[in-house]
Amino acid sequence: MTSPTGAVAPPAVEVRGLAKHYGAVVALTDVDVTIAAGEYFVLLGPSGGGKTTLLRTIGGFHRPTHGQVLLHGNDVGHLPPDKRPTAMVFQSYALFPHMNVLNNVGYGLKIAGLGKDERREKSAAALTMVGLDGYADRKPHELSGGQQQRVQLARAMVLERDILLLDEPLAALDAQLRKDMCLELKHLQHELGMTFIHVTHNQEEAMTVADRIALIADGELVEVGPAKEVYRAPRRRFTASFVGENNIFEGTVTNVEGAVVSVDVAGTNVAVDPDGQDVAVGAAVSLSIRSELVKLTTRGADIATDPGASLPATYKEAVYLGLTTSHLADIDGGGEVVSRVVEDLDEDVAQGTPVLAYWNREDLRLHTS
Numbered sequence: 001m002t003s004p005t006g007a008v009a010p011p012a013v014e015v016r017g018l019a020k021h022y023g024a025v026v027a028l029t030d031v032d033v034t035i036a037a038g039e040y041f042v043l044l045g046p047s048g049g050g051k052t053t054l055l056r057t058i059g060g061f062h063r064p065t066h067g068q069v070l071l072h073g074n075d076v077g078h079l080p081p082d083k084r085p086t087a088m089v090f091q092s093y094a095l096f097p098h099m100n101v102l103n104n105v106g107y108g109l110k111i112a113g114l115g116k117d118e119r120r121e122k123s124a125a126a127l128t129m130v131g132l133d134g135y136a137d138r139k140p141h142e143l144s145g146g147q148q149q150r151v152q153l154a155r156a157m158v159l160e161r162d163i164l165l166l167d168e169p170l171a172a173l174d175a176q177l178r179k180d181m182c183l184e185l186k187h188l189q190h191e192l193g194m195t196f197i198h199v200t201h202n203q204e205e206a207m208t209v210a211d212r213i214a215l216i217a218d219g220e221l222v223e224v225g226p227a228k229e230v231y232r233a234p235r236r237r238f239t240a241s242f243v244g245e246n247n248i249f250e251g252t253v254t255n256v257e258g259a260v261v262s263v264d265v266a267g268t269n270v271a272v273d274p275d276g277q278d279v280a281v282g283a284a285v286s287l288s289i290r291s292e293l294v295k296l297t298t299r300g301a302d303i304a305t306d307p308g309a310s311l312p313a314t315y316k317e318a319v320y321l322g323l324t325t326s327h328l329a330d331i332d333g334g335g336e337v338v339s340r341v342v343e344d345l346d347e348d349v350a351q352g353t354p355v356l357a358y359w360n361r362e363d364l365r366l367h368t369s
């Protein structure tokens, strides 16, 4: 971002070489990440991966074991949470049950020493922002789950910090409400132009709200990228296994010729574009492809398939998922392949039928790690 004076504004958040140990537990190792001002950034990953630890360290609730946190270009290592430009929205509602909505929202301002009138005015404005006009006098138990969540948001927003840290903000909501709130959060963030850092282990939630997604597992940042890119073209095997529904085939490189790498998968040679990655003959690699990009046909059927882009298999079963159906087959020589389709297979295929799983070459990805 460029200011009127031509100076480039520093990123909202810069995490450099961050490590966090809890005694013998290593929660984060050497994390580097930069988040631009006004970005909706999601930390996605499995339980225990270190998401909350990273968020809380940015907010000042934990001290890093090594490394630095810079907010708007300033090292905030010595600053407590309330002196940072951050506000936190916690997983549980954490509202005071005996206080009405207005006072819940204004609580942080009271702590900061603001007078009653100013608190009232700012809190009412924050409630308007989250669409809760007219709810000021209710107690938390008189609100739905989604409304309580919005009170929490208002409580963070009233502090007028420009970086909002949200730890599993929608975890307590049912599926439909979660979807609605996802869109609301996204719109709100866009309108306010604030930086949101949102922790979740739900990939659909991540895809809905995120400008960029960072995958975190085992205390490491595995991959960072625009939401669509992480979904469509994961670079790491872990990302392919965690985002979307991907088939992952393990194999060994048998030949490398320019833009074609041959990989032996359970006795069949499969061709893949290394997409700039260095691989050597004999290397153990993984291949991934989204299940909706794989098709199944009975073997010997009159369909032209690319020999380098198919695997012989044996049909197992169909799993109906509502809108789509997943067809499962055992790959000859080991492993499983899933083909996810909206319409049914052209033919009725019985269990045990020899089939061919096939795809377009360019949809397959190679992972060296």
Ligand SMILES: Nc1ncnc2c1ncn2[C@@H]1O[C@H](COP(=O)(O)OP(=O)(O)OP(=O)(O)O)[C@@H](O)[C@H]1O
Pocket (backbone or CB within 6 Å): 022, 025, 026, 027, 045, 046, 047, 048, 049, 050, 051, 052, 053, 054, 201
């Ligand atoms: N206060 C603590 N003391 C000791 N170990 C901790 C503490 N807090 C977290 N850990 C450990 O640090 C690791 C990372 O935990 P963290 O809470 O950051 O994970 P997470 O990605 O937020 O997981 P979840 O999705 O389950 O919330 C885990 O192994 C956890 O057990």
Ligand SMILES: [Mg+2]
Pocket (backbone or CB within 6 Å): 051, 052, 053
């Ligand atoms: Mg957590």
